[in-house]
Amino acid sequence: MEIVVTGSIAVDYIMSFPGRFRDYILANEDKISLSFLVDEMHRVRGGTAANIAYSLALLGERPRIMATAGEDFADYRRFLEASGVDTSALKSIDGVYTASFFVSTDIEQNQIATFYAGAMAYAGDLSFHDLADRPEWAIISPNDPRAMLRYPRECRELGIHYIYDPSQQIARMEAEALLDGLHGADILIVNDYEYELLKKKTGLDDETLRAEVRQALIVTRGPDGSTIWAEGRRWDLPVAVPKAEVDPTGVGDAYRAGLLKGLALGLPWPVCGRIGALAAAYVIEKPGPQSHHYTLDEFVRRYRETFGEDAFTEAMQA
Numbered sequence: 001m002e003i004v005v006t007g008s009i010a011v012d013y014i015m016s017f018p019g020r021f022r023d024y025i026l027a028n029e030d031k032i033s034l035s036f037l038v039d040e041m042h043r044v045r046g047g048t049a050a051n052i053a054y055s056l057a058l059l060g061e062r063p064r065i066m067a068t069a070g071e072d073f074a075d076y077r078r079f080l081e082a083s084g085v086d087t088s089a090l091k092s093i094d095g096v097y098t099a100s101f102f103v104s105t106d107i108e109q110n111q112i113a114t115f116y117a118g119a120m121a122y123a124g125d126l127s128f129h130d131l132a133d134r135p136e137w138a139i140i141s142p143n144d145p146r147a148m149l150r151y152p153r154e155c156r157e158l159g160i161h162y163i164y165d166p167s168q169q170i171a172r173m174e175a176e177a178l179l180d181g182l183h184g185a186d187i188l189i190v191n192d193y194e195y196e197l198l199k200k201k202t203g204l205d206d207e208t209l210r211a212e213v214r215q216a217l218i219v220t221r222g223p224d225g226s227t228i229w230a231e232g233r234r235w236d237l238p239v240a241v242p243k244a245e246v247d248p249t250g251v252g253d254a255y256r257a258g259l260l261k262g263l264a265l266g267l268p269w270p271v272c273g274r275i276g277a278l279a280a281a282y283v284i285e286k287p288g289p290q291s292h293h294y295t296l297d298e299f300v301r302r303y304r305e306t307f308g309e310d311a312f313t314e315a316m317q318a
């Protein structure tokens with residue numbers, strides 16, 4: 001199935017501070033000028049579009065990313081291509097850096113983060129109308145606000161099914177833009193915190209929100225699993241327990257990749273949600289959102305062991 005993945009492409013700088021931010025911030029109440037000496041830093045590939053596409057490629061699909069990156073993107077592009085991702089609609093912008101995410105965590109798990117938009121600010125110039133061919137499905141994940149406004153409209157114009165995934169952008173988007181994006185979306189997916197924020201901002205209640213989307217509303221709840229409302233029903237789905245809890249960065253993106261894999265195979269909703277949950281568990285077991293690896297065979301085997309059913313295996317053999 002042809003899937004176009006839109007969202008951010010970023011390089012993440014993840015640092016650990018061996019102290020407590022609060023000790024410094026409280027001592028500098030009037031004027032803030034702080035520098036934290038960190039003793040550990042990892043530079044990893046990230047960004048919502050790249051994370052989703054990477055897991056989708058592991059699951060045997062060939063997703064096409066439509067996004068913008070900087071002139072420093074050559075190595076990252078080679079990695080994605082080698083992983084099975086189609087980067088032909090991923091545009092490098094000369095003279096700017098790829099979006100960068102700087103996050104420091106202290107010993108109390110408090111975080112201070114900065115996101116530099118860089119080349120992502122140009123994503124609103126890209127258009128679904130310019131793609132060589134029309135995909136069946138698209139996912140619209142956190143990105144430049146102009147892009148998040150433009151893409152849902154274009155998908156509706158072109159008859160492309162889309163998953164609306166506004167995530168952390170809900171906080172900064174206008175109610176009108178959010179309503180426009182979710183109206184006519186096939187699927188709306190958010191985590192529980194974002195779901196409450198979305199209801200507050202748009203003024204819609206559960207029932208009205210469910211009626212806005214064409215196929216399904218999905219709410220993920222971290223270690224408590226996920227809920228899918230579709231076909232007039234509700235499914236509460238469990239997590240797949242990770243073998244080790246190393247780093248949760250990118251779990252949400254992996255869940256979306258698993259969901260898309262299920263849609264590509266035309267599987268029932270609860271199966272789509274379970275594939276998402278297992279794809280997420282693999283991410284937790286490794287540091288960074290694209291450090292995990294599995295073959296499709298391994299994934300299918302672990303799916304059967306975890307959930308005790310064969311719907312996924314049978315669909316792969318059909």
Ligand SMILES: Nc1ncnc2c1ncn2[C@@H]1O[C@H](COP(=O)(O)OP(=O)(O)OP(=O)(O)O)[C@@H](O)[C@H]1O
Pocket residue numbers: 190191192220221222223224225226238239240241242248249250251252253255276277278280281284
């Ligand atoms: N600790 C966990 N153990 C097992 N599975 C988990 C855990 N945390 C998340 N998951 C799986 O990942 C899915 C998405 O997680 P979550 O609701 O935390 O997404 P998110 O808040 O969007 O994450 P992100 O930080 O990537 O934005 C969950 O529904 C669950 O299946």
Ligand SMILES: [Mg+2]
Pocket residue numbers: 167168191252253
């Ligand atoms: Mg998320």
